[in-house]
Amino acid sequence: LDYETVISHTVVVHATDGGTLKLTGTATVVINVLPANDNAPVFTDPNGSAIINETTPVGTNIYNATATDSDVGTGGKVSYYIISGNGPSNTTFYINPNQGVTYVWSVLDYDTPPQIYNLTLKAEDSGGLFDTMWLSITLTDENDEYPVFTQNTYNAAINEDVTVGTPVAQIVANDADSGVNGQVTYSIVSGDGQTSFEINPATGNF
Known part of the structure; x- marks a missing residue:
C-alpha cells in the first residue's frame, strides 16, 4: 500500500450459498490507508560547492540546499543541519533548519587555515529518516x-x-x-x- 498513491480502496465481496438455486449476498468494504513515515528525504544535489571571498560579510547567503520528502503531512517535513566540517568552533557557517539556506556566520580569514571547508549537510524528517550531502566552500584571498x-x-x-x-x-x-x-x-x-x-x-x- 502507498498512501501517497491511493488513500482509499473499495472492495466488493460476494457471499454465495450452497443451494441448487444459488443465492448471493453482497457487501462493500472500504479500506482507508493511513499515512506512515516510509520515505526518507532526498537532496536535490548530493554535491554542492561555493566560492566566496574572505571578506564576505557575516550573514551573507552563500548556498541554498533543497531536499524533498515524498511523505505527506508531518512525515514529509524536512529539517536541515550542518553535522561536520563547520570550522574549529563549529560556528563558521549556519544553515536555516526550515529552509536549507546556508549563511556565513563568522568572520573569515584566508590566511588562517582552512581555505576550503567541506561541510556535511543533513536533511532529516520528523521520523528520523535522513539524507546527507557534501558542500565544499572555497575561500579566495583578498x-x-x-x-x-x-x-x-x-x-x-x-x-x-x-x-x-x-x-x-x-x-x-x-x-x-x-x-x-x-x-x-x-x-x-x-x-x-x-x-x-x-x-x-x-x-x-x-
Whole structure:
C-alpha cells in the first residue's frame, strides 16, 4: 500500500450459498490507508560547492540546499543541519533548519587555515529518516592586511666619511596576507632631499 498513491480502496465481496438455486449476498468494504513515515528525504544535489571571498560579510547567503520528502503531512517535513566540517568552533557557517539556506556566520580569514571547508549537510524528517550531502566552500584571498614595521623608529649612526654602498640598517615590515598580497616592497618617500640614501626595494637593506 502507498498512501501517497491511493488513500482509499473499495472492495466488493460476494457471499454465495450452497443451494441448487444459488443465492448471493453482497457487501462493500472500504479500506482507508493511513499515512506512515516510509520515505526518507532526498537532496536535490548530493554535491554542492561555493566560492566566496574572505571578506564576505557575516550573514551573507552563500548556498541554498533543497531536499524533498515524498511523505505527506508531518512525515514529509524536512529539517536541515550542518553535522561536520563547520570550522574549529563549529560556528563558521549556519544553515536555516526550515529552509536549507546556508549563511556565513563568522568572520573569515584566508590566511588562517582552512581555505576550503567541506561541510556535511543533513536533511532529516520528523521520523528520523535522513539524507546527507557534501558542500565544499572555497575561500579566495583578498589584500586585507597592511604591512607592519617591526619598529616604529629605526636608529642608525655612521661616520661621515663612509664609502658609498655601506650598509646602514635593516628595515623589516611584515604583511599577514598570503602570496603576492603579502609581498612587501620598500621605498624612501621623504627626508632624503639630497638622495644620500637608498633602500633595497625587496630586502629592506638600507
